[in-house]
Amino acid sequence: MSHVHSTISRRSSKHLTPVQRGQIQALLRLNVPKAHIAKQLGISRSTLYYELQRGTVEQLTANRKITHVYFADTGQLTYEQRRKNSCSPFKYARVQPFLNFVTEQILTNRLSPDAARGLAVRQQLFDEIVSTKTIYHYITLQLIPVKNIDLPLRVRRRTYGKSIDQRSEDVAERRKFDHWEMDTIVGKRKKGPVLLVLDERVSRKRHMIKIAEKTAQAVKDGLQSILALYPTAAKIFKSITVDNGSEFARLTEDFSDIAIYYAHPYASSERGTNEKQNSLVRRFIPKSTNLESITLAAIAHIEQWINQLPRKLFDYDCAESIFSSYLPQVS
Template sequence: MAYDNHTTKRRRFKHLSEAERGIIEKLLELGYGIREIAKELGRSASTISREVKRGTTTQMRTDLSTFEKYFAQTGKAVYEKNRANCGRKSKLLEVEEFLEFAEEKILKDKWSPDAVVGYCRQELGFSKDKMVCTKTLYNWIGKGLLRVRNIDLPIRVRLKPRKTKARVAKIKPRGKSIEERPDSANNREEFGHWEIDTLIGKRSSDSVLVTLTERKTRFGMIFVIPSKESSCVRDLFIKLQRILGEKFNRVFKSVTSDNGSEFSELGKVLNELGSEGYYTHPYSAYERGTNERMNGLIRRFLPKGKEISKISREAIKRVRDWYNRLPRRIFKYKSSLEKFLSEIREICEVEVLEKVLMEV
């Protein structure tokens, strides 16, 4: 790929050739000085001086006296040896402990390479000489130097250019538009603003997963409801309000959803419970990007077409806990769970939160 707008200056020099070394040897024999040779070859005097020093060796005469002389072949041999030794050397054999940890976390716990690198640096205290950066780790995976392969990295193998197509909105927002959402929620400055979506299973009559993601901490909750009916979503929030009591509207200050039929009663029920519901613009899933990211990670374990009613509650909790304990670069590789707990403790006891999470 060519870059027209760049600030990198092109290097104008080139290394001495074998023919030039031969000329240097002959001119030295004829008594030329360093500057005279440089002028003849159109080179810097410093370049000639270094080459002469590089190729000069001590010789012995028949009377056992010694003298120094430049040889083109010697200069070339020393140059090639130096070139072979220059450049940064691979640390592959020096970071074995780090690589074993990375392979386990990526293959078994489904961490990303960046999460591994950040966690090792921030939490485990690996020094720079005992680990590599994210870019190097990706490069080694691509070269096949680890047990991990690109096929084991879900995002890397499925990213592809997308064709964008303008769509005309046919759906009107079912309640308050996201444009009315306060800046404290938009900027993630205040705790308690959530995004919501549903994940369907194999059949329309199957159970449905409801995913909730808190915008500030990225903490996620997963609930199972009987069907994709608005009444089921309404009943879920009524149940959560019964558990949290008067602290409900401090934990759930607002919830943002799309315009799906299952959320048609969301704004109304939240308003009755002392909270606020907001709706994104039609065909604008990016406006609930935090929740969409959570759904993408969950789909690694609960793919489309899998019957949700046949998934055990323990398995769903395990996926939820994996998501919340994942190290995040945005939090300097702390987890969402750590951030969420520090916020929720100012509102209610952790035991109350555990009751909420038991509703899976």
């Protein structure tokens, strides 16, 4: 087959994604030749070999022999660290007077970030400033004392119940077990089945099931099926934090014995456990996947893999073990 008529899709970006790194790890475990791996992923052999250098570590086998093994997580962490080190010095510290001015204009005079920046430019108040996009980025990262809720144009959605601000400090700081985050994962099609995921915030234990559609009724049915797994569910599910999607609109009404908290709009970092664990799911189920083709057995396998994943946070114990250790305390 000539190059012109090749059906292999080529990557348009220059950097490997976490999903591709997971594919490399899986294919290596299957002893697929490196040339075939590069061809299957649509990358050059040199890109693959550079990635193997980034993500390969030494391990000691049961026979006390040293072997070299590639791990996707190691490759990703090395890549992120090198990218961080290659960036220009952080401008944030140098523009503090400007950011203080912007903060005051937003909170006191109710200006938008763009209007506050424009005012500073027009009056030539500062020698160095940042773009409007960077201001929004700083707000998302909580580097300035402004929240998305303070920006009217970013808060068009209503909140269906208690704000996340009403959670106790013990819950917010992950000092108490039995508090969860919930989200949905969509596939290629906007309509049809989605994954309902539920993560315990202390142990990182995940439940993941497929529900018929992204609706309030389907979420209710799915959550009820998860709660039914525990005879003492009322003691294990004290609160659930969700976003402001319409599929979660009836949770407070449908589950009155569970405290339901709603994160601020456009603030996915407030459900950090969901976001991190969703990225693990994407190693197996890319965004382009039609979820109708994903079997229940495959979903159960991914859930088990996440719950048994050794985590540095727990001194390389797994979420399943940590979760199980807490259960006797609440049963």
